[in-house]
Amino acid sequence: MPKTAYYIPIGPIHPALKEPIRVEAEVEGERIVRVDVKRGFAHRGIEYMGMKRNAIQTLYLSERICGICSISHPYAFVVTAEKALGIEAPPRAQYIRPIIAELERIHSHILWLGVIAHEMGFDSLLFWTWKGREKVLDLLELLTGNRINYSVYMIGGVRRDLKESHIKAIKDAITYYWKFTEQMKEIILSDPVYKARTRGVAQLSKEMALKLNVVGPVARAAGIRMDIRQDMPYDAYADIDVRAVVPQDIVGEAKGDAYDITMVRIYEIEQSLDIIEYCVDNLPEGKILAIPNYPALLAKIRRTKGEAIGAHEAPRGEVVHYLKFDGRDGPSVWKVIAPSYNNINSWAPLLLGAEVADIPIVVAYIDPCMCCNDRVALLKTPEGKVLGYEYIHKKAVEKTRKIEKEVRG
Amino acid sequence: MPTKAMFLFLKQLVERPFTNPFPVKHAPKNVTALIDKVQRGEAEINPPVPVPEGFRGKLKYTPERCIGCRLCILVCPANAMEWIPELKKIRHYVSRCMFCALCVDVCPGKKFPGEEKAVKALRMSDEFLLADYNKYSDNLIEEPPEAKEMGV
Structure with missing residues (x-):
């Protein structure tokens, strides 16, 4: 019988997908011979909405860009807005912000570890990792008032101060997570089943990673030392001297496969714990908002003209915001670049020649976020x-x- | 080959469940009968997990304290506040609210005679069970009581 290629369309609506995206694959037996990724199903026009509102409203709108990491976009927004408006946050706020951002990185990375375990069919590991994630979500609820969508940042500072009881809770959580990451290393990294399923799967070489312009943990797993916190430090990160976590520092060589990216993410949790520890121990005293009166802040925004580009290292990679203030109380231009846009580029080359069973791992290993990545919609004939x-x-x-x-x- | 993960997962079998307990251990045959029993005090259910201090729940509005400055309408990102021109007060739709508490931050409040500090007209409560069939039900709209009587 002659070989026949089968055409498998997946998405935009599919039980295996949590968010809308379309992957069209052609398979010969188990091997994928042609693949096409189509995106653009989750465009909501948030930037356009933001250009019609005032800056405070837009900041909280930016929290809704991403479904899971609700502090990365506001962080990039406030960093950019402060650059454009010439406001500097008080030192205490500059130390509180990284604490919230790093706690979020911990919860996002643990979430990913559960997701990749689930995609492999290792569901007991999924529930075990998510059990560990509850602690950081409870802590974030205590610090900010909600488990997700923290609404705690403001242009020129933060809205909530850290109390003594909060600092004690943070220290308890740090002790818990040091133990938890040790366990995760034993259970995930030295597990033969996990190793067999991820070693050599979704392998991205350094040259390929540079060519595809991937960012964040995906690039770091391929051995590229890039991290916004290291390259363009902002807030308290400038005092901490953050170094990008790359596999060659941990085991000697970077392969850039799904196993390496797991390792990078687990060691980044430890790095986050170090950063939180430093911020809590060296928390300066003082006020938390540069301009505590919101109407005064809006008036200042209306008076100021300026533009800036700012970035934040989100759990998935770098988030870049561009803002232009032009005599209105909100941004007259707002542009967002999310990390998943770059990282989804790696799907097509990685899926080509892979097996059908590898699709979930290749799709999940970059931790894709479709609602982040769809920033423009084009209509074609x-x-x-x-x-x-x-x-x-x-x-x-x-x-x-x-x-x-x-x-x- | 036994791995570390196997021991860990086996150990979990004898541990207490990590998840929060359900109101009752097993699904009751008749839910309404159970609710009646609980209301009469004959049966007990597990209470919901308490929320931490500073939790941002349903917004509460005290119309007497409202001075009609409209700052909450200015900052509300979800446009959940509506201005009632006849009363110079606001109406808040909980179904539109995104629980950011910006309005609470910005509210100047009003000082009654004999009080030292102004008390805000808006505050966040601990209430989080807000499910309803109708998004305009009385439970989900905060407004001055006169607004309903006047029909504005």
């Missing part, structure tokens, strides 16, 4: 020509007129 804004607008007006005529008779 069947021939592949991109339609311009003026043309779409003209057509929309024409259609409205047509409907108007039908309705009015």
